[in-house]
Amino acid sequence: MAVKPLLIIAWGNRSRGDDAVGPLFLDALGRALSDEQTPRVDLLEEHQLHPELALDLVGRQRVLLADADPQAEGAFAISDVQPGSDASLASHTLSAPALLAVYCELHGRQPPPVTLLGLHAERFGLGRPPSEAATEALPAAVLWALGWIDAD
């Protein structure tokens, strides 16, 4: 089966306040996809980034990673991700650059272009609902992501 050209991975814990905004973003994006967009994009929800996700990147034209970002000013922040080794390589969960570093070593080539979408986030309390500010910021992020899907 052919791999869809676009991949969007969002991660976080739905029970930890604004850590849920990644999965909630993915839910909202899934509902907003048009019939033309759906066949071109895979949506993956994760609790955190794992090394085997490097296999999911294979064959993609572009990849979007979405995570709660307490440093994001405004509704969201956009940045390109480059492969890089960091302390997360010595933990159970990888950073986005470390995931790409695993990809490089595993496949012997550079990964597809990867963009990080940092979603507005403020609080991460266990059992707390997402903050009003983070929830209100989601539609703008979804709108941006719909444009990212169509940007060829």
Add this chain to the structure above:
Amino acid sequence: MTELETAAQPQGLRRVAIDPISRVEGHGKVTLLVDEHNRVQQARLHIVEFRGFEQFICGRPYWEVPVMVQRLCGICPVSHHLAASKALDAVVGARPVPPSADKLRRLMHYGQVMQSHALHFFHLASPDLLFGFDAEPARRNIVGVAQAHPDIAKKGILLRKYGQEVIRATAGKRIHGTGSVPGGMNRLLQPEDHALLSRDVQQMIEWAEDAVALVKRLHAADVARHESFGLVPAKMLSLVRPGDGALELYDGVIRVRDAAGNILLDDQDPATYLDLIEEEVKPWTYMKFPYLRSLGPTDGWYRVGPLARVQNCNFIATPRAERERREFVDSGHGQIIHGALATHWARMIELLHAMEVMADLLHDGDLLQGVLTASGPRAEECIGVIEAPRGTLIHHYRVGADDLVTMCNLIVSTTHNNQAMNESVRAVAAERFDGRDISEGLLNEIEVAIRAYDPCLSCATHALGSMPLQVDLVDQGGALRSRLTRHGDGRFERA
């Protein structure tokens, strides 16, 4: 209290802190107190954060719990999913669940154990073992393994990927699935998933055997180091299969052996765990210390997990893993094996066993058809025990007539191992610390001893954290004497 847990006269001692510990899930630190002769007088593994998951669960409808508890941990959510389901089976009177549900849960569980063991060994432990404890820190990670040993790294990632596919196929989602429910399962294995998993299973078994061979080669290359490093004689607690005492990871009876291998307790119904185990609270850490009631807190502590399980059982019921178990046991020359690094060998034997179990299950038609749930007279109190990748996992609930959870008690694997981990830290510190300065090598050796247990401090204390490593030397007045920091890019900086 055990030797080196609390110094007799801590006032005049120098304090050394390793904070936090890398390559474990969660946030902990180690402190050492040394006397004027630079001998270690006290060594403790502290857990520095706490989040109350039990309170989080209370007040929830019971049917939500198997899904909610998966959010305790990003590492072994399936173990919590299944332990909660097993417990809550009693609430709906499903004793037992139908055969198809039992086999689907087993497939899910062994997939989880396999992928977790693969992550730990290939991603976190193998860099130390392949390159040595003193190798350049920037190299001691999965990228370093992929550069130097691409075949090993690739097999590790593909083994883990296979386990994740098993979880997706049985739980319905890659993460936080809903496949297991109180009373059974809510989905059969789909034919296309059965075909996918069956296609690759033999390859995975071969790679699992390669993993055992690799850990044996590493052991053989430095037998003395592997046998003595972090050696802590400990009692061993695990589930075993009722009747024949075989290795059993999904459902069984509790057995305890002493450090010499003599059986202390056997055939204990896991539902009686409160009669067997009590938890001690200590003021210097948030993680509790379970112990056997019959022996008390000083003598009653024990080890759980692969090293305990592989030696607690009478045999392993799958042929390849049993062959490997015999070789492992024989390497002890009649003695129980307690070295921390032997845990990796035991872990890979379990990984192979898990693959064999999955291969057998994939031949069983009950995965594809059959009744999925059962029901019967309702119980208000329920206990589910499972062997999670890191060891015995206990879920205990009370559910009111309004279907809401009124009590929740969780004892996770890492909590069972709390004392054993502390003892391993003490063993390494006493042997390796020269009392004068914290070297990068010592720092990593203490971490290696802790990591052998594959602790999930997130589960144990319900905290999350990931930071660069920092070691502080503090004098008795509290003043910072020196600091060793390992930055995120692997650089060391001494201040």
